[in-house]
Amino acid sequence: MGLFDNARTPHEHRLQTAAKTGDVADMEVGLQEWRNDSSISPPKASDLHLAAGIAISSNQSKALKYLLDQGSSVDNTLARQAAGKEGNNEQLHWLLNHGASPNVPCGRTNDTPLSRAARMNLMEPIDLLLQHGAELKASNALHAAASGGGPDDESLATMQRLIELGADVNAIQAMHVKQSGHNIGIHGTALHGAIRASKPLRVRWLLEHGADGTIRNEGGYSPLEWAKECRSSKELVAMLKKAGCE
Template sequence: MFPDLLHALFEGTPENRFEHMRQQVRPGDSIKALMHIEGSTPLMIALNIQPNIPVAEALLAAGADINARTYKGEHALHYCIYSEEAVAWLLDHGVDPNVPIQEGTQSPLGHREQAHTVGWTGLHSAAQHDNLAIVELLLKYGANPNSVDYRGETPLHSAAQCNNLPAVELLLKHGANPNSADRYGVTPLLIACRRGYPYKRLIRTLIDAGADIHATGRDGRTPLHLIAWFGGRYSKAVLRMLLYRGANPMIKDASGRLPIDLTSNSARGQSLRAILQKNMTHRVRIWYMHVQKP
């Protein structure tokens, strides 16, 4: 029955699809038992990409499980997260906005399936993409901006990874913690500082919201260390901003290195080194310049 139902979901006009689907669903059929080879249900497919709400309503009325999961542990909310219409429909029908991706289960092919991130919520996914309306919708229905996945990452981490400034601003407005750290100690600010200049506005926004400019991961590296190490194009502007905001260039990482020790020998690295030297204490600056001489 499932192939015929799939055919009905995709063939013809929306009106024809609804009629074809209705003909496929017969009294006594177990809609809950129907799953595609990947574990997606007819309801998930009806809502994915271009949602067909009448079909979704008919499937639900016929007993479809709105909380079913794929073999990867994904809920319909994760499966359809890029469609604002589908997300709104699911939330209107009582789906928990904080439902996480679970551990995968055994598929009919005999191997264990797994989604990329156990513990991810719809908000984690939505925060990585440009459709701010979905982020707003999830927050409106009570999505937790500080929910964490198995790595300890929050939706703010997700947004920072993609330089999604509008999502970062919205999450912060709804109480996201700018100092949330994953299990490696990495904060959204540290993520942004690995990227450098393209993330300058995001870095400023996080600092304005109270992000700790001296936060460190397990390696003991501060935002200054990361800017000095990765040193992308125009990183001088970010370096100056951090120093202006009070970042301490004298903090050593877990290996005992200062930010200045991580600058490269390229022209770009030398310009970063000069800025850091200027901001080091007078005594240490004289010592450092002395030991650097051949």
């Protein structure tokens, strides 16, 4: 399914294309032409909302601001998207100030706004979300940082900050929604997550910062058993054994 398969008219397609490229001038012209077109209904907040989601996904902050100013509906989906994209701090702040929740998880992926920001090692959005009432407990933020794809040094700094803020290094990942084909998996601690993601530096860091190597995940696997199940490197397995993990 293509990015613009939900565009029902040429006007919608033009708006969404401009949102993707960040062409605010073309959005202005396109919206005016759409409003002047008496053959179809004028643009609704939901139309602007679809384009706003595309702007966030494409990291087009100016396009997002324009769409919000034009009346895009504000919801939790946009807040989650903005939290996980660098450069959208101003827009995230606006969304949170206008009713978007800093806590509502995604029904498909189980992501929370905090976990999306943590996965990308974005400290400004993390602080902004916390200032607006985000709950660190059960946010899965530490798990996201431990298993995310960013550089290790950035992830370690994020993990350090989250623990300083009160994240429980031994908490089992919270499941906020019913498991489905999108989010099915075996939930464990941040240590289990780092093992699954093959991140030995993060595994070592977690062990040095209080991670309990005996806690089992929801599948019943200890960290060492989980490493073998995930076919982890000999280096990682040896590290766990040396740390006394079971």
